[in-house]
Amino acid sequence: MQDSTPESPAPMLRQPPQPLARVLAADEIIPTVQRVLAIQHAAREHAAAIITPLRGNLRQHHRPLPARRRRDAGRDGVLQRAPLLWPGQGYPRGRGGRNEALVCVYGGEVADEGGGRDDVPEERGKRFVTLERADYDAVLRYVRDPETRRRVYVAFDNRFPDNMPLFKEMLILRDENARMLGYGSHAEFRVERRVGPSTGWVEGFLRRLSKGLEPRGREEMVRVAERKRVDLGIRGDAVSGEKGSEERKILPWDFEYYTRLLEEEADVDQEMNFRIFPPDPHVNGHVGFVLRGYLKEDGSRVYPATVLMCAFQPPTAVSCALLKHREVMTLFHELGHGLHDLVSRTKHTRFHGTRVAPDFGEAPSTMLEKWCWMPDELVKMGWHYTRVDPAYMAKWKEDHADGEEPPPETLPKELADNLVESRELNRGLWFLRLLVFATFGMRVNNQQSPEALRELGEVKLYNDLQDSMTLKPNPDKTGYGLVHSTHLTELYDAGYYDYMRKLRASTNKPSSAIIFSESSADFLNQSAQAFTASFESFFAKDPRNPEAWDRYRRGILEYGGSRDEMEMMKEFLGREPGPDALLRSLGLLESDKSGVDNVVPTAASI
Numbered sequence: 001m002q003d004s005t006p007e008s009p010a011p012m013l014r015q016p017p018q019p020l021a022r023v024l025a026a027d028e029i030i031p032t033v034q035r036v037l038a039i040q041h042a043a044r045e046h047a048a049a050i051i052t053p054l055r056g057n058l059r060q061h062h063r064p065l066p067a068r069r070r071r072d073a074g075r076d077g078v079l080q081r082a083p084l085l086w087p088g089q090g091y092p093r094g095r096g097g098r099n100e101a102l103v104c105v106y107g108g109e110v111a112d113e114g115g116g117r118d119d120v121p122e123e124r125g126k127r128f129v130t131l132e133r134a135d136y137d138a139v140l141r142y143v144r145d146p147e148t149r150r151r152v153y154v155a156f157d158n159r160f161p162d163n164m165p166l167f168k169e170m171l172i173l174r175d176e177n178a179r180m181l182g183y184g185s186h187a188e189f190r191v192e193r194r195v196g197p198s199t200g201w202v203e204g205f206l207r208r209l210s211k212g213l214e215p216r217g218r219e220e221m222v223r224v225a226e227r228k229r230v231d232l233g234i235r236g237d238a239v240s241g242e243k244g245s246e247e248r249k250i251l252p253w254d255f256e257y258y259t260r261l262l263e264e265e266a267d268v269d270q271e272m273n274f275r276i277f278p279p280d281p282h283v284n285g286h287v288g289f290v291l292r293g294y295l296k297e298d299g300s301r302v303y304p305a306t307v308l309m310c311a312f313q314p315p316t317a318v319s320c321a322l323l324k325h326r327e328v329m330t331l332f333h334e335l336g337h338g339l340h341d342l343v344s345r346t347k348h349t350r351f352h353g354t355r356v357a358p359d360f361g362e363a364p365s366t367m368l369e370k371w372c373w374m375p376d377e378l379v380k381m382g383w384h385y386t387r388v389d390p391a392y393m394a395k396w397k398e399d400h401a402d403g404e405e406p407p408p409e410t411l412p413k414e415l416a417d418n419l420v421e422s423r424e425l426n427r428g429l430w431f432l433r434l435l436v437f438a439t440f441g442m443r444v445n446n447q448q449s450p451e452a453l454r455e456l457g458e459v460k461l462y463n464d465l466q467d468s469m470t471l472k473p474n475p476d477k478t479g480y481g482l483v484h485s486t487h488l489t490e491l492y493d494a495g496y497y498d499y500m501r502k503l504r505a506s507t508n509k510p511s512s513a514i515i516f517s518e519s520s521a522d523f524l525n526q527s528a529q530a531f532t533a534s535f536e537s538f539f540a541k542d543p544r545n546p547e548a549w550d551r552y553r554r555g556i557l558e559y560g561g562s563r564d565e566m567e568m569m570k571e572f573l574g575r576e577p578g579p580d581a582l583l584r585s586l587g588l589l590e591s592d593k594s595g596v597d598n599v600v601p602t603a604a605s606i
Helices: 026-050 093-112 132-144 146-157 165-178 186-191 199-232 253-264 270-275 279-287 327-342 364-372 375-381 389-400 415-423 427-445 450-455 458-470 487-491 498-503 521-525 533-537 546-557 565-573 580-583
Strands: 589-591 596-600
Touching: 026 146, 132 146, 165 186, 165 253, 165 450, 165 458, 186 199, 186 427, 186 596, 199 427, 199 580, 253 415, 327 364, 327 546, 364 375, 364 546, 375 415, 427 458, 458 546, 580 589
Parallel strands: none
Antiparallel strands: 589 596
């Protein structure tokens, strides 16, 4: 094997890894769409001729490749559920089309952000603030006046009232579709494609996680309330949630402001972090090698088997490309997906690598993210950009002609420790915030009957969960936060618990600026965590242990989606996965000699 530049491979071009598909000519579009629709119609009619609606669910009908032991045979199975179960004249196209139309209108409202009116006359000394997310975050984090924060919070929380009837109708239509297919609810229909075996299992998981996280959340809220008390010069105990003056409580519009003050006290040098992680030496030095294809002896080129697509800033004229710490996490996350693809060994493509149940697919990537929160590993991977090229050092000295000493070559251990420690700030409260959506999603999509769903008060349910689980009492319980994003209509309907299952394994949280962001992009970019904490016990003593990694490779990664994920984890862990690993990582569980996990009492729970 001959590599063109073995020590310093040429950078790959910033272009798609494969040619783009040909764009159809204008006169080809309609015939092409008609041909595709005709194929789908023929398949639907054929299936309807041999399958009745009552028999047409995947638990009762033929499953392709049964030897693969897949519960639903993947989404490329012979049956794709509802659309193929009725003849053309009987299939509820109106119901399905109406639901899709509702999603589009609903999503359009969210995309518009309810930005407010821009025709308000100017007033001296005042500033116009929209209700877009960036303005809202800035006000809640940086404006000192609590009344201003309250007004913006209430206005933001009461956006999109027109989405409520749309949301209700979507819930009803999905519930009707699921029951026509023989399921007890839309949640039951969705959970069939997840690792969790049943809706009962999911609900039990959420209850255990909520009960375990609450002591940590209360303890963290006491600290935030104490910071408010100090800031306002109030004497006495600072206990969130107690009866008394609002000055002693953390209200919803207080939390981000006082969290920011606590972050500033942590004093993490983000600028130093930014300059210490240039990608090329970081990857080559820490991963060991990166081979971007190679030339064979006959002159032909072998191209990469897997490409990691990451949106990082390119180099500048005076510096190489630089990564922030969260971007290093992104790099390791994508590398995890790449490794899953590279080492997977499956007979059928449809089960290869990351083609697994949605709530399991992020496990390998989250395993590698963990490395970005180990102080010793951060020191090893850190490398100041001035050491990458003598020209960069020369430029640095030119800009610091006052005789200042050059920065350290590697990431200082103290800075690495501070960075890792800062991650723990309000981490329990962050998980509780996610639990609100997970619990709400299961409740509204798993009602006992259509009548119960129609009578359900979604706004009250959501706001009651907000108060009880986030520990921030809101005097106004009429907000519409449940329809502020498309999580519960497009991505995580009855499946937001997936995100919690993934997070239970994590020792991550988003950067402080978006800890409580509701944007789906924020959640996904932080990479939906998998079952990391359950696996971490195999790597806790030595994250580089080759025997542990070999077992993980052969017991988890190589199978891809060709085996039932729950069975794989039971076999690998020796037990059924649950929330205990996450609670243990937060210091809320300890293991006694019998191996039984016990809740650790905290100051807030005594």
